[in-house]
Amino acid sequence: MDSRITEKLTILADAAKYDVSCSSSGAKRKNENKGLGNAEGMGICHSYTEDGRCVSLLKILLTNHCIFDCAYCVTRKSNDIKRAAFTVQEVVDLTINFYRRNYIEGLFLSSGIFKDADYTMERLVRVAKKLRQEHKFNGYIHLKTIPGASDELIKEAGLYADRLSVNIELPSETSLQQLAPEKNYKEILLPMGSIKDQLVLAKEEKQLFKSAPAFAPAGQSTQLIVGASSENDHQILQLSNQLYKEYSLKRVYYSGYVPISSDNRLPIITEPPIIRENRIYQADWLMRFYGFNVQEIVDEQNPHLDLDIDPKLGWALRNRHMFPVEINTADYEMILRVPGIGVKSAKKIVSARRFTPLNFDNLRQMGVVLKRAKYFITCQTRTMYRQDFDSQTLKRRILFGDGSVRSALLTQQLDLFKQVG
Template sequence: MDSRITEKLKILADAAKYDVSCSSSGGKRKNENKGLGNAEGMGICHSYTEDGRCVSLLKILLTNHCIFDCAYCVTRKSNDIKRAAFTVQEVVDLTINFYRRNYIEGLFLSSGIFSNADYTMERLVRIAKKLRQEHKFNGYIHLKTIPGASEELIKEAGLYADRLSVNIELPSENSLKKLAPEKSYSEILLPMDNIKQQLMQAKEEKKLFKSAPTFAPAGQSTQLIVGASAENDQQILLLSDQLYKDYSLKRVYYSGYVPVSADNRLPIITEPPIIRENRIYQADWLMRFYGFDVKEILDDSNPHLDLDIDPKLSWALRNRHAFPVELNTADYEMILRVPGIGVKSAKKIVSARRFAALTFEHLRQMGVVLKRAKYFITCNHKSLQPYDFDSQRIRNKILFGDGAVRSPLLTQQLDLFRQVG
């Protein structure tokens, strides 16, 4: 590979690592006309960083030049970093060459903003169009949509990309004005709404004409930065809930704030709030897959997620009146609320109990985590654990085991994580 291209790749791949909103879930583009790649099934190939973040193998920025000066962003115009920019053809060639070497199965392409939104978006679209039309590339393509880009460019982007995303970045308009004064919520939400309308229109057209073109078949997503601003977990989850309902997002991604530049508007931290980020992801899953309303997870009197335990266990400990759940008769929705029982296990329970009364041994075989679940369930009205434990004792037993005592060092570490989060 040319040394100049290698240097660009090093700079622009490193700059792209802060955007976590990449996923191929939902993409089912088939290989047709003897083209390259196939996004069906798993879709894009992934690697995983040390902190557990999922990163695509070709995840790059078109450029790290940017006209904006967002306080939290490594590519902010006032940051003293090496700058680089790919040409349209260079990104196309990289994608094809990496695919042929079996390094990747798709492309995640974002960008700083060159001179204006349309100028940048037009180049992102040209890359996807060249890959699809000239190289018959059928692999997964995720394009970042630039706020402020024209409706025509967004529509064209959706014809060639599997997924589009518009990053909302911060959980409130006030924080956006403080940390990214050149941006506005209205400018970010407008393309989100446009993508939603295009998705609905494409779906209706498909009902009438099978040959109608698809539009971003893997939908749209966004990213929220956690910890760069003062919003609590309740505010973050309320915003996510609104985005899911109002804009039909496939996914909201959460990124623990990474201190990449000095700015007195930003909090002083030594490492990203990874535990807090993880708890928010768990709460997000409760809303999307477990039937929880956001107001059940957090409220005004309880605005922060517990860093020690997952949000489903936290809810169960606050709502002991709803338990124990008799697994041979309870409905599916209530079984999902039992700590230690996931979606797959809940479905197995509902299916299996039609043929025989379930025992605790059956539950073990189904993958139920009885270490947690035993405090909240019965089978044939029998329990593995006396139900007279109070919530604090159950919490301690799950966290530290029978008779275990929290060490001073662990207490100190958890207190530190709370300060960071």
């Protein structure tokens, strides 16, 4: 590979790592006419080697030049970093060459904004168009939509990309104005609305005409940065819930803020809030697949997720009056709310109990995590463990094992002896 291209790749691949809003699940682009690649079925997923290298998606920026000065962004115009930019043809050649070598199965392409939104967006679209039309590339393509780009360019992007995404980045207009004053929510939400409308229109056209072109078949997504601004978990999840409902997003991705520049508007932290990010992902999963609403997970009185335990267990400990659940008679929706029981296990339970009463061994074989579930369920009215512990004691048992309670009692006794002595 040419040394100049190698240098660009090093710079622009490194800059792209801060964007987590890339996923290919949901795409079903078949390989036809002896083309290259295939995004059939579940599409392309992130695939990592044992040493941590990602080998499935070529994830790069078209350029890290940017006219904006967002405080949290590594490519901000005031940041003293080495700049680079690919040409359209260079990105196309890299994608094809890497695919032929079996390094990748798809492309995630984002960009800093140089000149203006349309100028940048037009080049992103040209990359996808060249891959599809000139090289018959049928692998997965995810394009970042540039806020402020014209509806015509967004529509064209959706004809060649499997997924489009518009990053909101910050969870409130107030924070956006403080940390990224050149941006505003209106310019971000407008393309989201345009993509949603195009998705609905494409679906209707497909029902009438089988040959109608697909539009971003894997839908749209966005990214929220966690920890760069002061919003709590309740505010973040409320915004995500609104985006899912109003813009039919496939995914909201959460990225723990990585301290990349010194700016007095940003919090002083030494490492990204990874655990908090993970808890928010778990809460998002509960909203999307487990029937929870935001207010059940966090509310104004309890705006932060418990970092020690997952949100589902947290909800169960706050709602002990709803347990235990009898596995053989409870509704599917209630079984889903039992800690340690996932969607697949819940479906297996509902299906299997039609033929025979289930016991704890059956649940273990179905993949139920009894370490958690045993405190919240009964099987044929039988319990596996005492369920009369208070919530704090139960939380300790689940986190540290049965011995934690005995240890806590022993500590209390020793403290009492010390006081008496």
